[in-house]
Amino acid sequence: MTNLAPLFLLDPDVVFLNHGSYGACPRPVFQAYQDWQLRLERQPVEFLDSRRALSPRTQAVREAMGRAFGADPDDIVAQVNATQALNIVAQSLDLAPGDEILTTDHEYAALEKTWAYVCQRTGARIVPVTVPLPLMEEAQFTDTLIAAMGPKTRVLFLSHITSATAMLFPIARAVAEARARGILSVIDGAHTPGHIPLDLDALGADFYAGNCHKWLMAPKGSAFLHVRRDCQAMIRPTTISHGWEAGKHGQDPGPFGHSAFIDSLEVQGTRDPAAFLAVTAAMDFREAHGWDAIAQRCQAMAAETGARLAKLTGLPPLCAEEFRAPQMFPVRLPPFDPAQLQPLLMERYRIEIPCYQWQDHHIARFSVQGYTRQSDLDLLVTALTEIFALKG
Numbered sequence: 001m002t003n004l005a006p007l008f009l010l011d012p013d014v015v016f017l018n019h020g021s022y023g024a025c026p027r028p029v030f031q032a033y034q035d036w037q038l039r040l041e042r043q044p045v046e047f048l049d050s051r052r053a054l055s056p057r058t059q060a061v062r063e064a065m066g067r068a069f070g071a072d073p074d075d076i077v078a079q080v081n082a083t084q085a086l087n088i089v090a091q092s093l094d095l096a097p098g099d100e101i102l103t104t105d106h107e108y109a110a111l112e113k114t115w116a117y118v119c120q121r122t123g124a125r126i127v128p129v130t131v132p133l134p135l136m137e138e139a140q141f142t143d144t145l146i147a148a149m150g151p152k153t154r155v156l157f158l159s160h161i162t163s164a165t166a167m168l169f170p171i172a173r174a175v176a177e178a179r180a181r182g183i184l185s186v187i188d189g190a191h192t193p194g195h196i197p198l199d200l201d202a203l204g205a206d207f208y209a210g211n212c213h214k215w216l217m218a219p220k221g222s223a224f225l226h227v228r229r230d231c232q233a234m235i236r237p238t239t240i241s242h243g244w245e246a247g248k249h250g251q252d253p254g255p256f257g258h259s260a261f262i263d264s265l266e267v268q269g270t271r272d273p274a275a276f277l278a279v280t281a282a283m284d285f286r287e288a289h290g291w292d293a294i295a296q297r298c299q300a301m302a303a304e305t306g307a308r309l310a311k312l313t314g315l316p317p318l319c320a321e322e323f324r325a326p327q328m329f330p331v332r333l334p335p336f337d338p339a340q341l342q343p344l345l346m347e348r349y350r351i352e353i354p355c356y357q358w359q360d361h362h363i364a365r366f367s368v369q370g371y372t373r374q375s376d377l378d379l380l381v382t383a384l385t386e387i388f389a390l391k392g
Contacts, residue, residue, distance in 0.1 A: 004289065005371040014346075015376045017353045019367035020166070020191065020328050023214040025282075032281035033219040036274035050243075050256040050267050057277055058266060059258070064280045065224060069210075070199030074251070074258075075232070077225050077265045078276045082190040083110050085209035085225035088265065089186055090118045092236040097123030099154040102145065102183075104169075105130050105359070106162040111188055115157065124154070131169075135319035138170040145174045155184050160208075161191035164358040166328035166365050167319050168196065175205050184231070191215065193224075194286070195327060206231045213275070215327070215369075218282040221275035225265070232261040243267025289370070298368040299326040305366070305377040306331060312381070312390040318361070330363045334388055338362075341387070349383040 007026050010016050016024065025033070040047045047053055058078055066073035079085040095101075101115055105128050115126050129148045132140045145156070156178040158171050175185045185205045192198055194216030200208055208226040212218035227235060232250035237243075243263035245255045254263025303321060306329035310317055315332035317324065324330075341364070342355040355364045366380060384390065 003371065003373055004294070005373065008371045010371065013350060015349065015351045015379055017351060017366040017368075017372070017376060017380060019369040019372075020163070020214065020325075020365065021354060022220060023211075023217055024369065024371065025213070025219050026217055026285050029217060029278055029281045029285050030219065033274050033278040036277045037272065040272065040274060048270065048273075050263075054273060055256055055258060055266075058273065061276060061279050062224075062262075064283055068198075068283060069193065069226070070201050071226055072201070072229075074262070075200075075226055075229055077227075077262050078273070079209065079223040079225050079265070080221050080275075081213075081223045082188060082209040082211045083108075083114070085223055086111055086186065086188060086207075087114050088225065088235060088238055089207045089209070089227075090114050091238055092234055093118075093155065093184065094234075095119075095122040095124040095154060098152055099124040100127045100150065100152045101125070101155040101157055102127050102129065102148055102153050103157040104128060104145075104159070106165050106167065106169075107157070107159055108163045108188060108190065111157070127153070133318055134316065135167065135323045137320075138173070141170055141323075142173045142177075146177050149177070149181060149183065153181070153183050155186055157186045158188070159191075160187055160189040161195065161325045161328075163191070164330070164356065164363065164365070165318055166325040166330040168323050168325050170323065171205075172203060175203060179204060179206075191325060191328070194282075195325065200226050204228070212279050212282065216279065216282050217285065218279045219275040221272070222279050227261065232259070235261060235265070237264045237268065239268045240264075241268040291370075294370045295327065298370065298372065301372065301374065301377060302327055302329045302366070302368040305329065305368075305381065308381055309384060312385060313388070327369065328365060328367050330361075330365045331384070333362045333364055333384065336362050336388075344387065345383055349379060351380060351383060353380070 008024050010024055062073035062076045065076050129144055161168050178185045187205045187208045189208050189210040193210040206228050212222040213220045248260035250261050252260045254260040256263045256267050309331045338355045345351040353366055
């Protein structure tokens, strides 16, 4: 299968193994993004007029997302990134002193701060549970969460795919149990769209945010928030602008022809919507290149390279293969200083990869995407072998 590196804008002098952080946009998708920006500059009044042009265009993207992610497009709203979307949810919930937000010890640091802010303001408290490691069975994860659910649990907040540990959490049964107990489920799906199959209606989470700029390969600044129909009246925009109307909530008619839920979150003053409008170009790119087959190749390369490094270090993975993000691998390494290892890999080997300490584990997380060559991964193995004097 032909490597797709020439179709990306990445610096050819850098071995880019960090797709998981910000993604990478293919040339045709980036061109579509710039085309939208040019159309905006040629006639900004018409382009940004929600009634004349913008709302029908964002509606078309929501419809494409609905087909791709198993959801009604009226339950999806455009956002800039998953953190912004989840902030809207967290700051909309009516929490009170003593209410509990149940989560895990694997969550993204920015969202940990979001919930800490909410708790400081409301008097609620965060209850983090320790996910048993190595995670080998679904029951280890779900039963731990269910055991921590109590009469004061108001929110279940989980990553679908974790950032630091690159784990794919089996969240379906925990979400169902939360619903049965009247607990709101809020899911951070930043790494999910385009990475694993996603059926939002089947999952049934109350709130789900996803980025499109990562594994879907849309431009930076494209994301979505999905909210179950019966929860949309809870949402309060963090920015009040023309899309908000007093007394209107959820599926009530909004001032610009959609629901109050969509209008209040999408019509928020002057901003560049080009990244979100280019999401369909990213979907078209994937379809044109048979992305399922490419993803399977990437998954095989990630698993094989991870296994090679685990054999060299003697440090087993954090979880079974079924619970690892398919195209990301958190390599456990002997203790190191992240402030030294990451720049060393760039300066000596031109490898771009995140290196960090998570709890007691020292991790280098590599990503494999359609532009990744086997030689890139071989160089990573060589670099880590030399730096740590690995012998297997």
